[in-house]
Amino acid sequence: MKKILVTGGLGFIGSHTVVELQNEGFEVVIIDNLSNSKIDVLNSITEITHKKPDFHQLDLRVKSDVKNFFDHTKIDGIIHFAAFKAVGESVEKPLEYYENNIGSLVYLLQEMRDRNIDNFIFSSSCTVYGQADELPITENAPIKPAESPYGNTKQVGEEIIKEACNAHNLNAIALRYFNPIGAHDSIKIGELPLGVPQNLIPFVTQTAAGIRKELSIFGDDYPTHDGTAIRDYIHVVDLAKAHIAALQRLLDKKNANNFEFFNVGTGKGSSVLDVVKSFEKVSSQKLPYKIVGRRAGDITAAYADTSLVSKELNWKTEKTLDEALDSAWKWQESQL
Ligand code: NAD
Ligand code: UD1
DSSP: OOOEETTTTTSHHHHHHHHHHHHTEEEEEEEEOOOSEEEEEEEHHHHHHHHHEEEEETTTTTTHHHHHHHHOOOOOOEEEEOOOOOOHHHHHHHHHIIIIIIIHHHHHHHHHHHTOOOOOEEEGGGGGGSOSSSSOOTTSSOOOSSHHHHHHHHHHHHHHHHHEEEEEHHOOEEEEEOEEEOOOOOSOOOOOOOOSSSSSEEEHHHHHHSSOOOOEOOSSSSSSSSSSEEEOOEEEEHHHHHHHHHHHHTTTOOOSSEEEEEEESOHHHHHHOHHHHHHHHHTTOOEEEEEOOOTTTTOOOBBBBBBHHHHHHHOOOOOOOHHHHHHHHHHHHHHH
């Protein structure tokens, strides 16, 4: 049985991936410092899978703790989710973002190099493309200058991994996520945003739950079918499964290069108003909203070309936007 380290394994995407890994028979070790997650998630994962993952509460920024962990645990691969992810906050606190998102990454890669551990999966983002010139976005689209320190940590992170792979004979895959949403079918795990959500779906569900008065739609003057901006919303369980496919590719040594990157999205673009309509349908609720000005830094449209990921990883999405929003709403209701 292969033993996989999942950093940030109690977070939103990490917890769903731990469930899929355990369902597929992998042994999972989680490192999380609980900076953006709750320990209860460990019990929820155990309830879903009937197996308790090994959990280490430690901070990846503390090099000696990371070293000590690897002194005592033998690992066959790493899925690295742990990072700070709030775009706005990264502008206020760039050094904290570089310390956590880059520092932790470097420490992990150093341990891999020193101990001959291979097989690394990295959480990257479609934010690396900025506003792409062509849609859907292929992996050949050029990387645009980052709009925020957070976005820059993903670009620089990929470069660091690529250079480490070349220098130290490591193999890695970066997955460039589009917009992950939704919750596990069991409604035992989901997204836990702190404070006022900045992202669309948690704001929508909190508005429907009466926690927020109304949704502000940021702009209806974009050159799209209804004037609102378009994104590619992917169900978090589909996204979790893409990690298993990427990991298996590395374990089977089927990768074409020592550093590969794939877009992980549905391939379908949905506007903000499409999301509102779909949400109203699945929740049987009228969502209060108003149109306000565009949000600074927002792009018009982004959705993935999924040909490469479906061919190389033999993976495709199974869930629809309606299903993702239905699960997000049920998860919200379970939190009240
Ligand atoms: P999340 O905040 O829910 O999960 C991250 C987890 O990492 C948290 O449980 C947190 O406690 C932990 N963590 C953070 N710093 C740590 C440290 N120094 N040591 C140990 N644990 C630490 O975030 P998520 O939405 O699950 O995102 C996971 C990854 O995917 C991140 O790298 C994020 O940047 C990337 N990503 C997320 C999205 C998205 O929209 N959610 C989109 C693209 C990429
Ligand atoms: C976010 C991240 C980005 C990341 C991407 C994919 C921010 C600022 N950016 O951007 O780095 O790569 O997810 O995970 O967090 N919207 C509203 N009202 C709201 C909230 C959002 O109208 O209250 C609109 C936005 O203008 C956008 C769409 O909804 O058009 C989606 O917004 P959001 O969920 O924040 O995702 P991204 O903008 O794609």
